[in-house]
Amino acid sequence: MKPIQSIFDQFRQRGARLTPVRKAVVSVLAKSKKPICVEGIGSCLMRLGLKPSKVTLYREVDFLVSGGWATVLDLGGGRKCYEWASEHHHHLVCKKCNRIEELDAHEMESSFVKFEKSLSRKSGFADLGHSLEFYGICNRCQ
Ligand SMILES: [Zn+2]
Ligand SMILES: [Zn+2]
Ligand SMILES: [Zn+2]
Known part of the structure:
Protein backbone atom coordinates (compact mmCIF):
# COMPACT_ATOMS: atom_id res chain seq x y z
CA MET A 1 0.00 0.00 0.00
CA LYS A 2 1.17 3.48 -0.83
CA PRO A 3 2.07 5.75 2.08
CA ILE A 4 -0.81 8.03 2.97
CA GLN A 5 1.26 11.14 2.29
CA SER A 6 1.70 10.21 -1.38
CA ILE A 7 -2.07 9.84 -1.67
CA PHE A 8 -2.50 13.36 -0.32
CA ASP A 9 -0.04 14.50 -3.00
CA GLN A 10 -2.20 12.83 -5.64
CA PHE A 11 -5.23 14.71 -4.30
CA ARG A 12 -3.37 17.99 -4.65
CA GLN A 13 -2.31 17.13 -8.19
CA ARG A 14 -5.96 16.58 -9.08
CA GLY A 15 -6.92 19.84 -7.46
CA ALA A 16 -8.88 18.13 -4.67
CA ARG A 17 -9.04 19.87 -1.32
CA LEU A 18 -7.42 18.28 1.70
CA THR A 19 -9.96 18.81 4.45
CA PRO A 20 -9.50 17.28 7.93
CA VAL A 21 -12.49 14.99 7.26
CA ARG A 22 -11.03 13.80 3.95
CA LYS A 23 -7.68 13.09 5.60
CA ALA A 24 -9.37 11.19 8.41
CA VAL A 25 -11.55 9.11 6.05
CA VAL A 26 -8.43 8.14 4.09
CA SER A 27 -6.55 7.08 7.19
CA VAL A 28 -9.51 5.12 8.60
CA LEU A 29 -10.00 3.27 5.30
CA ALA A 30 -6.31 2.71 4.69
CA LYS A 31 -5.79 1.29 8.18
CA SER A 32 -8.92 -0.84 8.33
CA LYS A 33 -8.16 -4.53 7.76
CA LYS A 34 -11.71 -5.18 6.60
CA PRO A 35 -14.33 -3.39 4.54
CA ILE A 36 -16.09 -0.78 6.61
CA CYS A 37 -19.52 0.84 6.18
CA VAL A 38 -20.15 4.57 6.26
CA GLU A 39 -21.55 4.31 9.81
CA GLY A 40 -18.33 2.60 10.89
CA ILE A 41 -16.22 5.31 9.29
CA GLY A 42 -18.42 7.89 11.04
CA SER A 43 -17.83 6.41 14.47
CA CYS A 44 -14.07 6.21 13.86
CA LEU A 45 -14.11 9.89 12.93
CA MET A 46 -16.14 10.68 16.03
CA ARG A 47 -13.30 9.24 18.13
CA LEU A 48 -10.96 11.63 16.32
CA GLY A 49 -13.21 14.51 17.33
CA LEU A 50 -14.78 14.96 13.89
CA LYS A 51 -18.52 14.93 13.32
CA PRO A 52 -19.20 15.04 9.58
CA SER A 53 -22.77 14.56 8.34
CA LYS A 54 -23.74 11.38 6.51
CA VAL A 55 -23.99 13.36 3.29
CA THR A 56 -20.38 14.51 3.72
CA LEU A 57 -19.23 10.98 4.48
CA TYR A 58 -20.94 9.58 1.40
CA ARG A 59 -19.42 12.36 -0.69
CA GLU A 60 -15.97 11.52 0.67
CA VAL A 61 -16.22 7.78 0.01
CA ASP A 62 -17.63 8.46 -3.48
CA PHE A 63 -14.68 10.76 -4.14
CA LEU A 64 -12.25 8.01 -3.10
CA VAL A 65 -14.05 5.35 -5.13
CA SER A 66 -14.24 7.49 -8.27
CA GLY A 67 -10.52 8.22 -7.99
CA GLY A 68 -9.74 4.51 -7.70
CA TRP A 69 -8.35 4.80 -4.14
CA ALA A 70 -11.15 2.80 -2.57
CA THR A 71 -13.53 0.07 -3.71
CA VAL A 72 -17.20 -0.53 -2.92
CA LEU A 73 -18.48 -3.84 -1.67
CA ASP A 74 -22.18 -4.42 -2.19
CA LEU A 75 -23.76 -6.31 0.71
CA GLY A 76 -27.15 -6.45 -0.98
CA GLY A 77 -30.31 -4.65 0.08
CA GLY A 78 -28.68 -1.31 -0.65
CA ARG A 79 -26.05 -1.79 2.04
CA LYS A 80 -22.51 -1.00 1.05
CA CYS A 81 -19.08 -1.26 2.53
CA TYR A 82 -15.89 0.40 1.49
CA GLU A 83 -12.31 -0.70 1.56
CA TRP A 84 -9.00 0.70 0.54
CA ALA A 85 -8.02 -0.45 -2.95
CA SER A 86 -5.40 -3.14 -2.52
ZN1 LIG B 1 -11.39 -7.02 1.17
ZN1 LIG C 1 -23.29 -14.17 10.44
ZN1 LIG D 1 -10.60 -12.58 -8.68
Whole structure:
Protein backbone atom coordinates (compact mmCIF):
# COMPACT_ATOMS: atom_id res chain seq x y z
CA MET A 1 0.00 0.00 0.00
CA LYS A 2 1.17 3.48 -0.83
CA PRO A 3 2.07 5.75 2.08
CA ILE A 4 -0.81 8.03 2.97
CA GLN A 5 1.26 11.14 2.29
CA SER A 6 1.70 10.21 -1.38
CA ILE A 7 -2.07 9.84 -1.67
CA PHE A 8 -2.50 13.36 -0.32
CA ASP A 9 -0.04 14.50 -3.00
CA GLN A 10 -2.20 12.83 -5.64
CA PHE A 11 -5.23 14.71 -4.30
CA ARG A 12 -3.37 17.99 -4.65
CA GLN A 13 -2.31 17.13 -8.19
CA ARG A 14 -5.96 16.58 -9.08
CA GLY A 15 -6.92 19.84 -7.46
CA ALA A 16 -8.88 18.13 -4.67
CA ARG A 17 -9.04 19.87 -1.32
CA LEU A 18 -7.42 18.28 1.70
CA THR A 19 -9.96 18.81 4.45
CA PRO A 20 -9.50 17.28 7.93
CA VAL A 21 -12.49 14.99 7.26
CA ARG A 22 -11.03 13.80 3.95
CA LYS A 23 -7.68 13.09 5.60
CA ALA A 24 -9.37 11.19 8.41
CA VAL A 25 -11.55 9.11 6.05
CA VAL A 26 -8.43 8.14 4.09
CA SER A 27 -6.55 7.08 7.19
CA VAL A 28 -9.51 5.12 8.60
CA LEU A 29 -10.00 3.27 5.30
CA ALA A 30 -6.31 2.71 4.69
CA LYS A 31 -5.79 1.29 8.18
CA SER A 32 -8.92 -0.84 8.33
CA LYS A 33 -8.16 -4.53 7.76
CA LYS A 34 -11.71 -5.18 6.60
CA PRO A 35 -14.33 -3.39 4.54
CA ILE A 36 -16.09 -0.78 6.61
CA CYS A 37 -19.52 0.84 6.18
CA VAL A 38 -20.15 4.57 6.26
CA GLU A 39 -21.55 4.31 9.81
CA GLY A 40 -18.33 2.60 10.89
CA ILE A 41 -16.22 5.31 9.29
CA GLY A 42 -18.42 7.89 11.04
CA SER A 43 -17.83 6.41 14.47
CA CYS A 44 -14.07 6.21 13.86
CA LEU A 45 -14.11 9.89 12.93
CA MET A 46 -16.14 10.68 16.03
CA ARG A 47 -13.30 9.24 18.13
CA LEU A 48 -10.96 11.63 16.32
CA GLY A 49 -13.21 14.51 17.33
CA LEU A 50 -14.78 14.96 13.89
CA LYS A 51 -18.52 14.93 13.32
CA PRO A 52 -19.20 15.04 9.58
CA SER A 53 -22.77 14.56 8.34
CA LYS A 54 -23.74 11.38 6.51
CA VAL A 55 -23.99 13.36 3.29
CA THR A 56 -20.38 14.51 3.72
CA LEU A 57 -19.23 10.98 4.48
CA TYR A 58 -20.94 9.58 1.40
CA ARG A 59 -19.42 12.36 -0.69
CA GLU A 60 -15.97 11.52 0.67
CA VAL A 61 -16.22 7.78 0.01
CA ASP A 62 -17.63 8.46 -3.48
CA PHE A 63 -14.68 10.76 -4.14
CA LEU A 64 -12.25 8.01 -3.10
CA VAL A 65 -14.05 5.35 -5.13
CA SER A 66 -14.24 7.49 -8.27
CA GLY A 67 -10.52 8.22 -7.99
CA GLY A 68 -9.74 4.51 -7.70
CA TRP A 69 -8.35 4.80 -4.14
CA ALA A 70 -11.15 2.80 -2.57
CA THR A 71 -13.53 0.07 -3.71
CA VAL A 72 -17.20 -0.53 -2.92
CA LEU A 73 -18.48 -3.84 -1.67
CA ASP A 74 -22.18 -4.42 -2.19
CA LEU A 75 -23.76 -6.31 0.71
CA GLY A 76 -27.15 -6.45 -0.98
CA GLY A 77 -30.31 -4.65 0.08
CA GLY A 78 -28.68 -1.31 -0.65
CA ARG A 79 -26.05 -1.79 2.04
CA LYS A 80 -22.51 -1.00 1.05
CA CYS A 81 -19.08 -1.26 2.53
CA TYR A 82 -15.89 0.40 1.49
CA GLU A 83 -12.31 -0.70 1.56
CA TRP A 84 -9.00 0.70 0.54
CA ALA A 85 -8.02 -0.45 -2.95
CA SER A 86 -5.40 -3.14 -2.52
CA GLU A 87 -4.37 -6.33 -4.21
CA HIS A 88 -7.21 -8.09 -6.03
CA HIS A 89 -9.22 -10.39 -3.75
CA HIS A 90 -12.74 -11.63 -3.06
CA HIS A 91 -15.02 -11.72 -0.03
CA LEU A 92 -17.20 -14.08 1.89
CA VAL A 93 -20.23 -12.22 3.28
CA CYS A 94 -22.72 -13.42 5.90
CA LYS A 95 -26.27 -12.61 4.78
CA LYS A 96 -27.47 -12.38 8.37
CA CYS A 97 -24.87 -10.41 10.33
CA ASN A 98 -22.92 -8.86 7.40
CA ARG A 99 -19.69 -10.32 8.72
CA ILE A 100 -17.09 -10.12 5.95
CA GLU A 101 -14.13 -12.43 5.50
CA GLU A 102 -11.29 -11.59 3.16
CA LEU A 103 -10.72 -14.33 0.60
CA ASP A 104 -7.41 -15.03 -0.92
CA ALA A 105 -8.50 -16.25 -4.34
CA HIS A 106 -5.28 -17.52 -5.85
CA GLU A 107 -6.53 -21.00 -6.69
CA MET A 108 -9.62 -19.67 -8.49
CA GLU A 109 -7.86 -16.82 -10.23
CA SER A 110 -6.19 -18.77 -13.04
CA SER A 111 -9.53 -20.18 -14.21
CA PHE A 112 -11.06 -16.70 -14.09
CA VAL A 113 -8.24 -15.32 -16.21
CA LYS A 114 -8.82 -18.10 -18.73
CA PHE A 115 -12.55 -17.41 -18.71
CA GLU A 116 -11.99 -13.68 -19.16
CA LYS A 117 -9.78 -14.32 -22.17
CA SER A 118 -12.43 -16.38 -23.92
CA LEU A 119 -15.14 -13.92 -22.86
CA SER A 120 -13.05 -11.14 -24.32
CA ARG A 121 -12.85 -12.96 -27.65
CA LYS A 122 -16.57 -13.68 -27.71
CA SER A 123 -17.82 -10.31 -26.51
CA GLY A 124 -15.28 -7.96 -27.99
CA PHE A 125 -14.78 -6.39 -24.53
CA ALA A 126 -11.18 -5.59 -23.75
CA ASP A 127 -9.38 -5.29 -20.41
CA LEU A 128 -11.83 -7.49 -18.50
CA GLY A 129 -11.76 -7.76 -14.76
CA HIS A 130 -14.20 -8.95 -12.12
CA SER A 131 -15.35 -8.46 -8.59
CA LEU A 132 -16.71 -11.48 -6.84
CA GLU A 133 -18.41 -11.94 -3.51
CA PHE A 134 -19.73 -15.14 -1.98
CA TYR A 135 -22.83 -14.82 0.21
CA GLY A 136 -23.89 -17.31 2.86
CA ILE A 137 -24.68 -17.80 6.54
CA CYS A 138 -21.64 -17.73 8.84
CA ASN A 139 -21.02 -20.32 11.56
CA ARG A 140 -22.11 -17.91 14.31
CA CYS A 141 -25.46 -17.30 12.63
CA GLN A 142 -26.37 -20.88 11.83
ZN1 LIG B 1 -23.29 -14.17 10.44
ZN1 LIG C 1 -11.39 -7.02 1.17
ZN1 LIG D 1 -10.60 -12.58 -8.68
